[in-house]
Amino acid sequence: MTLNATHDARLRSWVDAANLPGTDFPIQNLPHGVFRRAGSAEAFRGGVAIGDQILDMRQALAAEVFPAGLRAAAEAAAQPTLNALMALGPAAWSALRAGLSAVLREGAPEAGRLAGCLVPQAQAEHAVPAAIGDYTDFFTSRAHMLNMGRMFQPTQPALPQFSWLPIGYHGRSSSIEVSGAGLPRPWGQYRRPGQAEPVFAPTCKLDYELELGAYVGPGNERGQPVPLAEAESHLFGVCLLNDWSARDVQGWESLPLGPFLAKNFLTTVSPWIVTLEALAPFRCPLAREAGDPPGGPNLAEGGGASRSGLDLTLEVWLATAASQGQAFRISHSSSRHAHWGLAQMLAHHTENGCNLRPGDLLGTGTQSGPRQGEQGCLMELGHNGQRPVALGNGETRTTLEDGDTVILRAWGVREGFARIGFGDCRGTVLPARER
Amino acid sequence: MTLNATHDARLRSWVDAANLPGTDFPIQNLPHGVFRRAGSAEAFRGGVAIGDQILDMRQALAAEVFPAGLRAAAEAAAQPTLNALMALGPAAWSALRAGLSAVLREGAPEAGRLAGCLVPQAQAEHAVPAAIGDYTDFFTSRAHMLNMGRMFQPTQPALPQFSWLPIGYHGRSSSIEVSGAGLPRPWGQYRRPGQAEPVFAPTCKLDYELELGAYVGPGNERGQPVPLAEAESHLFGVCLLNDWSARDVQGWESLPLGPFLAKNFLTTVSPWIVTLEALAPFRCPLAREAGDPPGGPNLAEGGGASRSGLDLTLEVWLATAASQGQAFRISHSSSRHAHWGLAQMLAHHTENGCNLRPGDLLGTGTQSGPRQGEQGCLMELGHNGQRPVALGNGETRTTLEDGDTVILRAWGVREGFARIGFGDCRGTVLPARER
Numbered sequence: 001m002t003l004n005a006t007h008d009a010r011l012r013s014w015v016d017a018a019n020l021p022g023t024d025f026p027i028q029n030l031p032h033g034v035f036r037r038a039g040s041a042e043a044f045r046g047g048v049a050i051g052d053q054i055l056d057m058r059q060a061l062a063a064e065v066f067p068a069g070l071r072a073a074a075e076a077a078a079q080p081t082l083n084a085l086m087a088l089g090p091a092a093w094s095a096l097r098a099g100l101s102a103v104l105r106e107g108a109p110e111a112g113r114l115a116g117c118l119v120p121q122a123q124a125e126h127a128v129p130a131a132i133g134d135y136t137d138f139f140t141s142r143a144h145m146l147n148m149g150r151m152f153q154p155t156q157p158a159l160p161q162f163s164w165l166p167i168g169y170h171g172r173s174s175s176i177e178v179s180g181a182g183l184p185r186p187w188g189q190y191r192r193p194g195q196a197e198p199v200f201a202p203t204c205k206l207d208y209e210l211e212l213g214a215y216v217g218p219g220n221e222r223g224q225p226v227p228l229a230e231a232e233s234h235l236f237g238v239c240l241l242n243d244w245s246a247r248d249v250q251g252w253e254s255l256p257l258g259p260f261l262a263k264n265f266l267t268t269v270s271p272w273i274v275t276l277e278a279l280a281p282f283r284c285p286l287a288r289e290a291g292d293p294p295g296g297p298n299l300a301e302g303g304g305a306s307r308s309g310l311d312l313t314l315e316v317w318l319a320t321a322a323s324q325g326q327a328f329r330i331s332h333s334s335s336r337h338a339h340w341g342l343a344q345m346l347a348h349h350t351e352n353g354c355n356l357r358p359g360d361l362l363g364t365g366t367q368s369g370p371r372q373g374e375q376g377c378l379m380e381l382g383h384n385g386q387r388p389v390a391l392g393n394g395e396t397r398t399t400l401e402d403g404d405t406v407i408l409r410a411w412g413v414r415e416g417f418a419r420i421g422f423g424d425c426r427g428t429v430l431p432a433r434e435r
Numbered sequence: 436m437t438l439n440a441t442h443d444a445r446l447r448s449w450v451d452a453a454n455l456p457g458t459d460f461p462i463q464n465l466p467h468g469v470f471r472r473a474g475s476a477e478a479f480r481g482g483v484a485i486g487d488q489i490l491d492m493r494q495a496l497a498a499e500v501f502p503a504g505l506r507a508a509a510e511a512a513a514q515p516t517l518n519a520l521m522a523l524g525p526a527a528w529s530a531l532r533a534g535l536s537a538v539l540r541e542g543a544p545e546a547g548r549l550a551g552c553l554v555p556q557a558q559a560e561h562a563v564p565a566a567i568g569d570y571t572d573f574f575t576s577r578a579h580m581l582n583m584g585r586m587f588q589p590t591q592p593a594l595p596q597f598s599w600l601p602i603g604y605h606g607r608s609s610s611i612e613v614s615g616a617g618l619p620r621p622w623g624q625y626r627r628p629g630q631a632e633p634v635f636a637p638t639c640k641l642d643y644e645l646e647l648g649a650y651v652g653p654g655n656e657r658g659q660p661v662p663l664a665e666a667e668s669h670l671f672g673v674c675l676l677n678d679w680s681a682r683d684v685q686g687w688e689s690l691p692l693g694p695f696l697a698k699n700f701l702t703t704v705s706p707w708i709v710t711l712e713a714l715a716p717f718r719c720p721l722a723r724e725a726g727d728p729p730g731g732p733n734l735a736e737g738g739g740a741s742r743s744g745l746d747l748t749l750e751v752w753l754a755t756a757a758s759q760g761q762a763f764r765i766s767h768s769s770s771r772h773a774h775w776g777l778a779q780m781l782a783h784h785t786e787n788g789c790n791l792r793p794g795d796l797l798g799t800g801t802q803s804g805p806r807q808g809e810q811g812c813l814m815e816l817g818h819n820g821q822r823p824v825a826l827g828n829g830e831t832r833t834t835l836e837d838g839d840t841v842i843l844r845a846w847g848v849r850e851g852f853a854r855i856g857f858g859d860c861r862g863t864v865l866p867a868r869e870r
Contacts, residue, residue: 133568134609139692161687164633165624169692170605170699174569174790175657184658186787189600189731198599200732200786222610222701223619223868246787252596257574257604258693264605265787266657296624297635351635352621352681352700353868355609433658433788 003280006030006097009418012106015118017051024411024421025049030100031272031422032082032237038125044080046129049272049423050104052121059117060103065110070099081131082273086217086236087358093217093236094277126180126271129239130215130359132173135267136349137211137243137363139167140340142287144368147380152251163293166340166348167365171243172264176361179240179270179425185402185432186265188249198252202432205247206400209366210316210376210408212335213241213269214342215359222355228298231343234356238279238310238342240270240408240425241363247379247399269361270408270425276342278420282412283307284336286344298351299344308341312412314367316376320395321403328392331381333369335410402431438715441465441532444853447541450553452486459846459856460484465535466707466857467517467672473560479515481564484707484858485539487556494552495538500545505534516566517708521652521671522793528652528671529712561615561706564674565650565794567608570702571784572646572678572798574602575775577722579803582815587686598728601775601783602800606678607699611796614675614705614860620837620867621700623684633687637867640682641835644801645751645811645843647770648676648704649777651795658788663733666778669791673714673745673777675705675843675860676798682814682834704796705843705860711777713855717847718742719771721779733786734779743776747847749802751811755830756838763827766816768804770845837866 006028012019013027025031031049036042047054057078060066066074073096076085085093103110139145142162149157161167185206189198217236220226226234243263250262286301286309294300301308312335319327345362366376375381378399382389388396400406405428411421441463447454448462460466466484471477482489492513495501501509508531511520520528538545574580577597584592596602620641624633652671655661661669678698685697721744729735747770754762780797801811810816813834817824823831835841840863846856 134607136695159691161624161633165688167688167692168695170607170695172569172605172789173608174792174795177657184788187660188787189596197728198596198731222612225622249787253600253602254691254693256594256689256693257602258689258691260571260603260605261783261787261789264789293632296633348696352623352684352696353619354607354696354699357609360609 006101007281007417009416011101013050013104014106014108014111015051015053015104017053023051024423025051026418027101027104028418029274029278029420030097031274031278032077032085032129033271033273034080034082034127034129035119035124037119037123044127046078046082047119048100049121053118054121054124055104055114056117056119060114063113063117065103065113066099070096081359082129083131083359086130086215089218090233093275097275097277126178128176128178128269129271129273132176132359132361133357135171135173135176135361136168137171137365138340138345139365140338141366141368141376142339143337143370143374144366144376144380147368147375151384163295163339165296165299166345168345168349169258171267171363175264176267176269179268181266181268181427182430183244183266183427184430186246187432187435188246188261190248190252203246203248204399206429207245207247207378208316208400208406209243209245210314210331211241211243211367212364212410213239214362215273216356216362217358219356219358219360220350223353225350225353226347228343228347231346232276234346235276235342237273237275239273240410240422242268242406242408242425242427243363244268268425268427270422272423274420274422279310279412281414281417282311284309284311286341287337287339299348308343309336309338311336312410315409317407317409318391318397319405320391320401322395323393326393327407330389330391331373331375333367333374333376335367337369338364338367400429402429404429441536442716442852444851446536448485448539449541449543449546450486450488450539452488458486459858460486461853462536462539463853464709464713464855465532466709466713467512467520467564468706468708469515469517469562469564470554470559472554472558479562481513481517482554483535484556488553489556489559490539490549491552491554495549498548498552500538500548501534505531516794517564518566518794521565521650524653525668528710532710532712561613563611563613563704564706564708567611567794567796568792570606570608570611570796571603572606572800573775573780574800575773576801576803576811577774578772578805578809579801579811579815582803582810586819598730598774600731600734601780603780603784604693606702606798610699611702611704614703616701616703616862617865618679618701618862619865621681622867622870623681623696625683625687638681638683639834641864642680642682642813643751643835643841644678644680645749645766646676646678646802647799647845648674649797650708651791651793651797654791654793654795655785657790660785660788661782663778663782666781667711669781670711670777672708672710674708675845675857677703677841677843677860677862678798679703703860703862705857707858709855709857714745714847716849716852717746719744719746721776722772722774734783743778744771744773746771747845750844752842752844753826753832754840755826755836757830758828761828762842765824765826766808766810768802768809768811770802772804773799773802835864837864839864
């Protein structure tokens with residue numbers, strides 16, 4: 001993914017808020033999402049975030065600002081799900097980005113016609129931006145592996161296959177919802193400490209996991225693997241993803257077939273998908289340590305992909321029922337610590353002939369860094385309850401409590417480039433339902 | 436699910452082949468599927484198997500044989516996917532079954548109009564009968580657990596949670612295909628015996644798994660569990676399912692997050708879905724042994740469900756490249772050995788608030804019985820290669836070879852009731868693709 005004129009840091013938009021220094025959505029970003037006016041019965045449709053506004057793609061089409069060559073992509077970007085846009089592939093995505101950049105630019109002759117096509121983000125509500133056929137979650141952070149391993153398998157905290165392949169497993173697509181979805185504390189079966197028999201009760205160990213997600217583009221036919229060198233052409237863009245987890249349920253149910261009810265009650269994604277092209281300035285080599293094996297023969301960096309990593313700042317904020325709306329930052333890290341990149345995840349996923357479809361979602365797994373404060377879930381951050389996490393108001397946490405709101409944030413900064421942000425991905429824990 | 440007039444063994448059809456003793460599809464069965472004429476460009480549409488024919492539901496609708504009260508269900512049953520039918524729920528399914536039974540009965544006045552609505556099964560090809568949103572596979576056979584456990588974890592072959600809950604994990608929906616789909620031997624990363632480093636090569640340990648699948652009916656909203664007592668009203672019907680597995684890949688990749696590339700290259704389902712109502716004569720108590728715990732507090736038999744088991748004969752047949760079309764029976768068992776039933780699987784799946792959607796697929800996991808010859812996969816049957824399985828032509832197998840065709844079969848028989856069969860679920864192993 002190469003840099004081009006759309007990445008030029010000097011570009012300014014006629015949407016004033018897009019030019020403010022701290023915005024997540026400058027004209028160099030142009031992420032896609034699906035929205036309608038909050039509380040309305042309007043149909044959801046595609047939109048593009050710009051500053052504090054959303055460009056309504058359906059209205060922009062009606063305003064006839066796009067040249068003929070962009071109409072198919074613009075129409076796909078105006079749909080209530082973005083699967084058709086994802087299916088078009090990188091040339092179409094890139095052309096649409098260039099077109100959006102042109103019409104949203106300061107001085108663009110289209111500004112007059114487009115000014116009426118904006119909806120303030122503060123007045124919008126969102127839907128999951130794709131019909132997600134299959135959702136796969138991976139395990140790409142070495143620190144996450146070691147932190148979890150030291151707690152649960154201290155004699156051998158490292159997984160033997162971790163450096164050879166991006167470990168992955170299938171998640172649940174039906175329960176993926178967009179930022180803001182409430183989470184009634186799930187019930188589940190688990191063992192209380194020291195007891196041999198399980199109970200069925202609301203989870204006592206609710207946790208978040210800080211992840212990035214990637215939406216699949218054109219995809220592949222069954223039996224036709226995507227080589228690593230082509231993998232990025234199948235990656236549309238990136239979102240924030242919270243892989244909520246019930247640790248007590250997970251500990252009881254997961255061996256040998258992996259997490260199931262411990263995670264499938266809800267997965268939250270951010271409304272906006274930042275395209276891989278917008279993230280081009282933040283590419284970096286994958287995290288490697290001396291002595292690391294090269295990775296599987298079809299997965300090694302250099303063997304078709306380079307700078308597969310993403311250097312994005314990641315943060316977790318927590319607001320509580322008692323904090324009166326104030327949120328405290330409890331974790332900050334970077335996705336540059338990942339041992340595997342999105343391209344490796346996608347190539348590995350298809351190496352056996354497994355077919356991916358447009359709109360499929362790939363999660364990176366918890367993005368923990370190696371230092372204290374960089375852990376991407378509360379279980380790691382609080383050392384499995386041994387070291388409660390202090391909030392800024394005297395409260396502490398070892399697991400999530402009812403009324404807690406978890407907010408994930410991410411952005412890229414690099415000298416000479418515009419700051420590119422993701423917006424918030426949030427969710428609030430509600431009391432367990434009565435049975 | 437109660438017995439009614441549609442189960443009467445004395446019923447005969449005006450479709451002659453439905454009255455032959457060995458047929459899978461007597462008038463007491465009436466399974467739903469999706470088909471078109473083989474090799475044609477026709478649209479797939481819903482059909483109902485009767486004898487050696489398929490009643491084309493689209494044509495039957497045009498022939499106006501259904502009373503007004505059945506038209507909505509009949510139209511749903513005529514669609515290219517049966518999700519809308521599944522969403523209607525048991526009252527509609529049962530009414531449609533009664534209506535189909537009436538018009539296909541010997542002497543039915545509709546016979547003349549319907550005779551032109553039949554397509555011979557031998558001239559048809561099928562599609563997966565639903566758009567499967569999520570596919571979940573379970574682990575319900577104690578013998579399968581113990582057989583696998585003795586091979587890989589001999590000091591503790593039993594899983595502690597097995598008797599407390601139906602262990603489950605998420606599978607891949609994109610690679611579910613209908614009987615007949617070819618299977619190029621998948622490539623994968625695995626370790627050869629005695630070697631520390633993995634290779635990337637075609638799997639050397641390809642296996643089948645003999646399972647039943649169940650399609651979800653109306654389903655539930657996120658956060659609204661389905662109690663065990665209501666679970667069967669969310670189960671539309673049952674199919675055969677082959678959970679193809681690459682054991683070498685599975686052994687390398689699976690801990691701690693479960694099987695991934697070892698299984699997601701293909702899952703094969705049978706074309707026909709036998710409704711739960713058609714299977715009413717074959718209900719049986721779940722397999723329990725002295726000392727078994729009662730199961731989770733919300734999952735115990737009697738606590739809302741009884742006779743949750745299914746007593747269906749299950750068989751695996753194998754034909755080889757050298758056997759000139761001849762297939763050999765290598766395994767025969769019964770689904771009555773399952774420790775958990777479909778109702779428990781579904782209730783457990785939703786107990787944390789996870790939402791199921793119409794057309795979701797639940798697999799039972801490998802259906803092994805306790806005796807030699809009853810194992811539901813080649814790895815168990817051949818004791819992990821220690822005891823090669825003899826075919827009838829001098830060949831033996833410890834894993835599947837290129838050119839092997841695996842055929843799964845199932846049927847119910849009970850004194851005083853018609854034999855109800857599932858048709859074949861088959862697939863052929865093709866050579867690995869070149870890289």
